[in-house]
Amino acid sequence: MELVNIFYYLAIILIFSKSFGLLSRKIGLPQVAGMVVAGVLVGLLGNLHRDDNFFLWFFMKPTGEEMDILHVFSQIGVVLILFSSGLETNLGDLKKSGFAATMIALAGVVTPMLLGTLGCLAYMNGFSEWGEDKLLNSIFVGTILAATSVGITAETLKELGKLNGKIGQTIMSAAIIDDVLGIIALSIVTGIRGGGASQIWITLLKVFSFFAFSIGFGILLRLYFKWEERKFPHKRRTSIFAFGMCFLFAFCAEKFFDVASITGAYMAGIMLSGLDDTKFVDRKVVVSGYMIFSPIFFSYIGISADFSGFNLSYLLFAITFIVLGILGKIIGCGLTSMPFGFNFKESATVGCGMIARGEVALAVYAAGKSLIAPVNGVDPLVATIILIVFSSILCPSLLKLLFKEKPTELLSPQADNK
Amino acid sequence: MELVNIFYYLAIILIFSKSFGLLSRKIGLPQVAGMVVAGVLVGLLGNLHRDDNFFLWFFMKPTGEEMDILHVFSQIGVVLILFSSGLETNLGDLKKSGFAATMIALAGVVTPMLLGTLGCLAYMNGFSEWGEDKLLNSIFVGTILAATSVGITAETLKELGKLNGKIGQTIMSAAIIDDVLGIIALSIVTGIRGGGASQIWITLLKVFSFFAFSIGFGILLRLYFKWEERKFPHKRRTSIFAFGMCFLFAFCAEKFFDVASITGAYMAGIMLSGLDDTKFVDRKVVVSGYMIFSPIFFSYIGISADFSGFNLSYLLFAITFIVLGILGKIIGCGLTSMPFGFNFKESATVGCGMIARGEVALAVYAAGKSLIAPVNGVDPLVATIILIVFSSILCPSLLKLLFKEKPTELLSPQADNK
Numbered sequence: 001m002e003l004v005n006i007f008y009y010l011a012i013i014l015i016f017s018k019s020f021g022l023l024s025r026k027i028g029l030p031q032v033a034g035m036v037v038a039g040v041l042v043g044l045l046g047n048l049h050r051d052d053n054f055f056l057w058f059f060m061k062p063t064g065e066e067m068d069i070l071h072v073f074s075q076i077g078v079v080l081i082l083f084s085s086g087l088e089t090n091l092g093d094l095k096k097s098g099f100a101a102t103m104i105a106l107a108g109v110v111t112p113m114l115l116g117t118l119g120c121l122a123y124m125n126g127f128s129e130w131g132e133d134k135l136l137n138s139i140f141v142g143t144i145l146a147a148t149s150v151g152i153t154a155e156t157l158k159e160l161g162k163l164n165g166k167i168g169q170t171i172m173s174a175a176i177i178d179d180v181l182g183i184i185a186l187s188i189v190t191g192i193r194g195g196g197a198s199q200i201w202i203t204l205l206k207v208f209s210f211f212a213f214s215i216g217f218g219i220l221l222r223l224y225f226k227w228e229e230r231k232f233p234h235k236r237r238t239s240i241f242a243f244g245m246c247f248l249f250a251f252c253a254e255k256f257f258d259v260a261s262i263t264g265a266y267m268a269g270i271m272l273s274g275l276d277d278t279k280f281v282d283r284k285v286v287v288s289g290y291m292i293f294s295p296i297f298f299s300y301i302g303i304s305a306d307f308s309g310f311n312l313s314y315l316l317f318a319i320t321f322i323v324l325g326i327l328g329k330i331i332g333c334g335l336t337s338m339p340f341g342f343n344f345k346e347s348a349t350v351g352c353g354m355i356a357r358g359e360v361a362l363a364v365y366a367a368g369k370s371l372i373a374p375v376n377g378v379d380p381l382v383a384t385i386i387l388i389v390f391s392s393i394l395c396p397s398l399l400k401l402l403f404k405e406k407p408t409e410l411l412s413p414q415a416d417n418k
Numbered sequence: 419m420e421l422v423n424i425f426y427y428l429a430i431i432l433i434f435s436k437s438f439g440l441l442s443r444k445i446g447l448p449q450v451a452g453m454v455v456a457g458v459l460v461g462l463l464g465n466l467h468r469d470d471n472f473f474l475w476f477f478m479k480p481t482g483e484e485m486d487i488l489h490v491f492s493q494i495g496v497v498l499i500l501f502s503s504g505l506e507t508n509l510g511d512l513k514k515s516g517f518a519a520t521m522i523a524l525a526g527v528v529t530p531m532l533l534g535t536l537g538c539l540a541y542m543n544g545f546s547e548w549g550e551d552k553l554l555n556s557i558f559v560g561t562i563l564a565a566t567s568v569g570i571t572a573e574t575l576k577e578l579g580k581l582n583g584k585i586g587q588t589i590m591s592a593a594i595i596d597d598v599l600g601i602i603a604l605s606i607v608t609g610i611r612g613g614g615a616s617q618i619w620i621t622l623l624k625v626f627s628f629f630a631f632s633i634g635f636g637i638l639l640r641l642y643f644k645w646e647e648r649k650f651p652h653k654r655r656t657s658i659f660a661f662g663m664c665f666l667f668a669f670c671a672e673k674f675f676d677v678a679s680i681t682g683a684y685m686a687g688i689m690l691s692g693l694d695d696t697k698f699v700d701r702k703v704v705v706s707g708y709m710i711f712s713p714i715f716f717s718y719i720g721i722s723a724d725f726s727g728f729n730l731s732y733l734l735f736a737i738t739f740i741v742l743g744i745l746g747k748i749i750g751c752g753l754t755s756m757p758f759g760f761n762f763k764e765s766a767t768v769g770c771g772m773i774a775r776g777e778v779a780l781a782v783y784a785a786g787k788s789l790i791a792p793v794n795g796v797d798p799l800v801a802t803i804i805l806i807v808f809s810s811i812l813c814p815s816l817l818k819l820l821f822k823e824k825p826t827e828l829l830s831p832q833a834d835n836k
Contacts, residue, residue, distance in 0.1 A: 003489065003493060004668075004672040004673050004679055005669070005673075006490050006494075007497070007665045007666070007668045007669035007672075007679060008665070008666075008673070010661075010662075010665040011663075011669060012662075014658055014659070014661050014665070015659060015662040015666075018654075018655055018658045018659060022655060065483075065486070068483070069486075069487060071421065072421060072424050072487055075424075076424075076428075237436055239709060240432055240436045240709060241432070241436060243428075243432050243709055243710065244429045244432040244433040244436075245429075247425045247428040247429035247432065248425070250425040251422055251425035251426040251429060254422040254425075255422055255423075255426070261425060284705055287702055287705045287706065287709075288706050288709045290654060290658070291658060291702055291705075291706045292661065292706060295658070
């Protein structure tokens, strides 16, 4: 790896993703969609790279280690997005929507998992030629569909100015709970494969311990920050230490509790929400995010998509996978919303708000990769990536459409969000 | 490499470097010194790491790939520092101090190179047992001493609120010119070793082409930004595109012209200085810098120092190397300042402002590593790192002392710089 190339990728990603973000807003889509498309484009242009032609030389393809570094940036990006969501969370609202969100999340995990498993089993002729391996493979593919991308969802809602409304709060809460459920589902699946149901209880214990840890340790740190903001209001140290706490929680979550690092960052944000300096800190998080890390997060999804070797079999599998994944969320979450005081349109909005897949789907894939055989020769990665790209375009588009026609909820003003 | 560990390093570096930065300010040293010491500490604590003891487990040692990633962050840190310096440059002042700065830079490169070469030759008994190899080795060691660290110098001056005074401007200009001279010196030395003086002219041509490129392309981009700031004042896009331009210039400088990437970033900053939105952009650069990248830059220097295998021979070599390196700058730059209208104290300030070594010294070492044999079995890397740590503590300390006793120049207010 040549270090200097990283500057190239930073430059091209920032310029492309902002340009396409603005362009996509111009045609009525959210910026996030444009950023993902920019990433796909950067990846595709990289394939055109040739050493012997100046113009084609210009588009470079990131090597393995360069992709690793972009991956680190993209992970920091999603951690900062979640930290910011946590900081901006109104705990009172979250409590109010807690039970509804849990039920919606549960339905939103179970329905696409079930549909995905059945669909995959059908695709492999698993019903006529039954095999336990086929079933487990299918359950695993279904698990990839379980978790909504909190990052994409949060960014979309933030962009639409809907993060703190009733619907937005419900979607966010459900998306976060559904991450935890998705990770539990993954542990159960890998546990079954590894043999022994005891694994499941250990996982549940870990998740529970993590929340106990983050609330306990978080309360102590919150006391410290309260003291600091009184003694040194609006100082750089507050935001830097808050950043440190965010990364520490992200680290501990994944390292000690096998919980996704983004969940840790979100909890760190929650534990610092509602303080006098919270807005001050959040502003720095937002600036650091949009200046460099978030564009890389969204573009990275696009860049990492490898469309080579794509054929009809892939296409069929991918379409089934995507349709079931999206319908599963809309039906599962939408129907479950209705008993909780949402009208038909609001329920549809909640359902559509949950369709975005992202980092967790990829994490589930990566975690289970060694456990599964390709499905009829098709590696589910490409389908997963297409689902991520497609759903991260579809989710904000649908949300924008559904929110737009509701004139009673006004868009909150966003100072320089262009 | 486990990606999650990066979160650990980010957390510990941010928390340590800010804490030690504040502590060092408390005892009258600049924050930069504390940040470097924090890095040394993180590195040393990492050596205590043991897998079987919880408390010692907590301090982790970055692996090779993890160091690579921290290195990328530290490089982005120094690029942002230079970009910000460029943005804050007053071109009128720079022109005024241009000739003086060039002469000061020249003396500041030649004197430590000469002292370093002679000192190293003496250390190797090169005067009594003459050998061309010994001479070339010594010249190379002298070249490591050539370049002042613009990053550390800029950050120190900024912290002292002296970046835009007459002395500060002269130091900054000289430090930047001296980077270019240092790189030319390196090319000459490697050119001699590689055989053939033609290399030197190619290098000079490249440096000249780089400035022509960056001014030409920079003027075009400046026109674009002028149009943009009129049409969309104070928008995120302006700062993101400016970031993109900064990284693009950093990339082009090193990739096409063999000029250090930091020089590219500085030129990008210069080309965008003095616009209506310059302050707006600079603010975002500064926030992104101090929130994550600058602390990593300063800590990285400390972390990368490896003190194992240090013995008396090392110590003697290191002391000679450091003393000559520091005296060379103070004498060379200080004496040359005197004819240019600086009084004795001001000249001493300029001299002391030039002693900091950093990224370029390491880059020179890395570039020439394959060309030299160890000096009496001593690899000059450890001495270089000690020089960097020591000078980056000494330089700001001396500057603070020298500036403090001049009550006529008032410290510029720095809003939340704590």
